Amino acid sequence: MPDASFTPTDRSRVKRLHERGKYDEASIFAILDAAFIAHVGYVMEGQPFVTPTAFWRQGRTLYWHGSAASRMLRFQEKGVPACVTVTHLDGLVLARSGFHHSINYRSVMAFGTAKLVDDPREEAAQLDLFIDRLYPGRRAELRPNETQELKGTTVIAMEIEEASAKTRTGHPKDDEADYALDCWAGVIPIQQVVGKPEADPRLKKGVDFPTGLTRYRDGARFDELLVAQMTE
Numbered sequence: 001m002p003d004a005s006f007t008p009t010d011r012s013r014v015k016r017l018h019e020r021g022k023y024d025e026a027s028i029f030a031i032l033d034a035a036f037i038a039h040v041g042y043v044m045e046g047q048p049f050v051t052p053t054a055f056w057r058q059g060r061t062l063y064w065h066g067s068a069a070s071r072m073l074r075f076q077e078k079g080v081p082a083c084v085t086v087t088h089l090d091g092l093v094l095a096r097s098g099f100h101h102s103i104n105y106r107s108v109m110a111f112g113t114a115k116l117v118d119d120p121r122e123e124a125a126q127l128d129l130f131i132d133r134l135y136p137g138r139r140a141e142l143r144p145n146e147t148q149e150l151k152g153t154t155v156i157a158m159e160i161e162e163a164s165a166k167t168r169t170g171h172p173k174d175d176e177a178d179y180a181l182d183c184w185a186g187v188i189p190i191q192q193v194v195g196k197p198e199a200d201p202r203l204k205k206g207v208d209f210p211t212g213l214t215r216y217r218d219g220a221r222f223d224e225l226l227v228a229q230m231t232e
């Protein structure tokens with residue numbers, strides 16, 4: 001049975017405010033699965049690039065995809081070191097001094113080697129997983145992918161070698177003397193929420209909003225619905 005924690009090395013051990021760091025799969029996967037976008041960092045000819053992209057997870061492997069013409073994906077096909085970062089902004093923390101202002105957040109940095117998914121059946125299966133993770137049951141409602149569409153799409157996989165999570169929650173931590181100041185302090189929560197779905201003006205008459213997408217309700221939290229869809 002695999003260890004349920006990643007073993008931190010000097011590369012992935014949280015040093016600054018180390019008490020906020022975690023390495024267990026449960027904490028790391030919960031942050032990854034609540035996100036739709038990651039930032040993928042890699043170094044190409046000595047130049048660092050950090051590219052925002054949609055991603056998904058299966059087990060300890062992260063996947064992302066795009067046009068076969070993408071410079072990032074063509075470079076990563078060869079098998080290159082990468083760092084994938086995910087961030088949730090949960091709140092602004094207002095302290096009684098500028099120095100103690102902070103941010104409530106959940107973030108993950110995952111390290112590994114990005115490489116091409118070169119088996120066409122696995123590529124197609126991963127793309128289906130990507131669609132169904134976001135939109136449960138939708139793959140079955142779509143027309144089959146054309147061969148040309150699959151040829152024009154690249155899927156990259158990165159098995160996580162090591163990863164760290166870092167989180168902050170709660171109120172400001174002010175200097176003791178500053179609690180006596182007439183200065184408002186506290187947390188302004190920030191959430192990413194779903195808006196009211198807008199039907200395509202060219203939608204065929206009589207086509208209803210998919211029953212599998214009931215979690216996409218006006219005002220629903222996007223991070224929570226992504227996790228709920230993955231676990232149901």
Ligand SMILES: Cc1cc2nc3c(=O)[nH]c(=O)nc-3n(C[C@H](O)[C@H](O)[C@H](O)COP(=O)(O)OP(=O)(O)OC[C@H]3O[C@@H](n4cnc5c(N)ncnc54)[C@H](O)[C@@H]3O)c2cc1C
Nearest residue numbers: 011012013014015016087089103105107108109164165166
């Ligand atoms: C939304 C958000 C806003 C932030 N704003 C600021 C800011 O304004 N100023 C600031 O100084 N810091 C900020 N941070 C914290 C920042 O991400 C770093 O943790 C911090 O700057 C320390 O960097 P370091 O290189 O010294 O970390 P170190 O502790 O030396 O990093 C060593 C290893 O720890 C792990 N690690 C470090 N940071 C994180 C992280 N955030 N998530 C997961 N793993 C991590 C990585 O594996 C990294 O390789 C913010 C974080 C988030 C998520």
